[in-house]
Amino acid sequence: MSGEVRGSAANGARAAMIGVCDFDGVLRGKHVMADDVLDGDKLIKFSEAVLAWDCADQVIPATVTQKPTSAFADADLRILSRTGRPVSPDRRQYLYLAEFVGAHESICPRGVLRKVLRRAADHGYGCTAGFEFEFVLFKETAETIDGKPFDQWTPLTHGPFGYSVARAVAHNELFDEIRVLCKNAGIPLSGLHFETGPGVIEAALRHCDALDAADRAVIFKSMIKSWAQTRGLMATFMAKVSENWPGQSGHIHISMSSGGENLFYDRETNRNVSKAMRQFVGGQLKYMKEFCVLAAPNVNSYKRLRPGYWAPTCPSWGLDNRSCAVRVIPGEPAAHRIEYRLSGADVNPYLALSCAIGSGLLGIEEDVGLTAPVAGDASALNCAAAERLPQDLSEATGRFVQSPEAVDLFGGEFVEAFSSSRRWEWEAVQHRVTDFERQRYFEII
CATH class of the missing domain: 3.30.590.10 (Glutamine synthetase/guanido kinase, catalytic domain)
Structure with a gap:
């Protein structure tokens, strides 16, 4: 659909969104100039932090990069030119999907699916x-x-x-x-x-x-x-x-x-x-x-x-x-x-x-x-x-991280990285005191 973006650029929409999927299935991205997505599946640099964030933008300590939180570098991101499409009611906002490649491809959710389909x-x-x-x-x-x-x-x-x-x-x-x-x-x-x-x-x-x-x-x-x-x-x-x-x-x-x-x-x-x-x-x-x-x-x-x-x-x-x-x-x-x-x-x-x-x-x-x-x-x-x-x-x-079949099918790096993110998600909720607990226990216990 890159031709449609070229047309939109001629009408004044000079930018498009790129979006890459994190572990939670959330699209993270930014605006880029339309010209940057017209010439095939080009590579750009994008922060690897999105593969270390939880859904509240908190850094998961045990990330695949094993770097201090202040040391997240840029990773290679491939813009998928054929995925471009309008995503707003007025058709002026375009979105292109992207995927991590190189050192981060093994833990990129889209890369994991491609591995299974191969x-x-x-x-x-x-x-x-x-x-x-x-x-x-x-x-x-x-x-x-x-x-x-x-x-x-x-x-x-x-x-x-x-x-x-x-x-x-x-x-x-x-x-x-x-x-x-x-x-x-x-x-x-x-x-x-x-x-x-x-x-x-x-x-x-x-x-x-x-x-x-x-x-x-x-x-x-x-x-x-x-x-x-x-x-x-x-x-x-x-x-x-x-x-x-x-x-x-x-x-x-x-x-x-x-x-x-x-x-x-x-x-x-x-x-x-x-x-x-x-x-x-x-x-x-x-x-x-x-x-x-x-x-x-x-x-x-x-x-x-x-x-x-x-x-x-x-x-x-x-x-x-x-x-x-x-x-x-x-x-x-x-x-x-x-x-x-x-x-x-x-x-x-x-x-x-x-x-x-x-x-x-x-x-x-x-x-x-x-x-x-x-x-x-x-x-x-x-x-x-x-x-x-x-x-x-x-x-x-626990079942997933201990499964040899999961490692064989999805790759060891992904299994460990995703499991780390889910352990973090579990711990993030466990220490919270809910309204239900206060209503149930406050007076009686």
């Missing part, structure tokens, strides 16, 4: 994916919520009313803006509707090549948050905004191809589930506990993974069963696919997709078997403690 390509497999995100809109701004108790925040709509036609019609102007914004940004949607819960909207991004799908997902999250602010709203992709509301998911639809054919489809088998598909799902389930931190990367993530809210509690799979961690969706070859339901809306799309594809790829390589599908409510299963998904971020991080 492994798939070595087997002759192509990967297609599409993300679905649930997010909550509040009639608030950063100023209005400052110091205001959460129970006084005003969501866009009140109470649950999933798939509401009435609400969609009432908010048609808002939905139109989202659809046009995504169309202009080259992020076509296959669905947009109200989900159950106050102010919850779900957007299904149309499937495409796996790396492009993750690029689109990263841009979509940032773009929606920015757009909401222009409307006097705030959008959040937290996995669980309130203990009284359903969580926000970030489901991923995945299919694999080989020789131009759907690798998961076999017309001679029951429900057309191929041997490769069974192996792939088997691998996803086998490594779900070890790799869980990539799909549930925050302390808040584990408050979504509870019974009764259509979120998985243990590795499980089913045929068109939305209560399972992995939902096999049978259909014609063009639609026959997997829905990976472990991930929440708070994920880093590059890392969540690396987890979902990488674990499935290991299943094919290891010829992993598959148990019978779950027919009922998977969250109602009486899972043994050893079979449950990690119960918190600390447990998930």
Whole structure:
């Protein structure tokens, strides 16, 4: 889309944004002159500090650079010229994605996904994916919520009313803006509707090549948050905004191809589930506990993974069963696919997709078997403690850092760097005294 930027420059928009994804899936970037992004995938210098910051811009002490906080140097950043697109309603603000290369490529989230996809390509497999995100809109701004108790925040709509036609019609102007914004940004949607819960909207991004799908997902999250602010709203992709509301998911639809054919489809088998598909799902389930931190990367993530809210509690799979961690969706070859339901809306799309594809790829390589599908409510299963998904971020991080398969698949440097960031995130929350604790203990204890 670099030609569009050249056109915008002629109309007076002489700068464009570049954005690179940090461990938390947040785009960090700056404005550059349009001429700097017109000549292919050029390299620029960019602070390596973004790979050592947490989501509050605090430096994680045990960073991969092992440098004092005042010694962060510049790293090589490659601007991806083909990713340029307008991301503002007036089409004047352009964004280009970038990725760390050289010494920092091994821990760059986009680089990790490329590593997994290269492994798939070595087997002759192509990967297609599409993300679905649930997010909550509040009639608030950063100023209005400052110091205001959460129970006084005003969501866009009140109470649950999933798939509401009435609400969609009432908010048609808002939905139109989202659809046009995504169309202009080259992020076509296959669905947009109200989900159950106050102010919850779900957007299904149309499937495409796996790396492009993750690029689109990263841009979509940032773009929606920015757009909401222009409307006097705030959008959040937290996995669980309130203990009284359903969580926000970030489901991923995945299919694999080989020789131009759907690798998961076999017309001679029951429900057309191929041997490769069974192996792939088997691998996803086998490594779900070890790799869980990539799909549930925050302390808040584990408050979504509870019974009764259509979120998985243990590795499980089913045929068109939305209560399972992995939902096999049978259909014609063009639609026959997997829905990976472990991930929440708070994920880093590059890392969540690396987890979902990488674990499935290991299943094919290891010829992993598959148990019978779950027919009922998977969250109602009486899972043994050893079979449950990690119960918190600390447990998930411990499993990940000790996994030799994680090191083999994602690289030792990334496993250590990302695990350090998650240990830091866990510790950042543990010493906080919450309002709930004060209400519960202050008088009585």
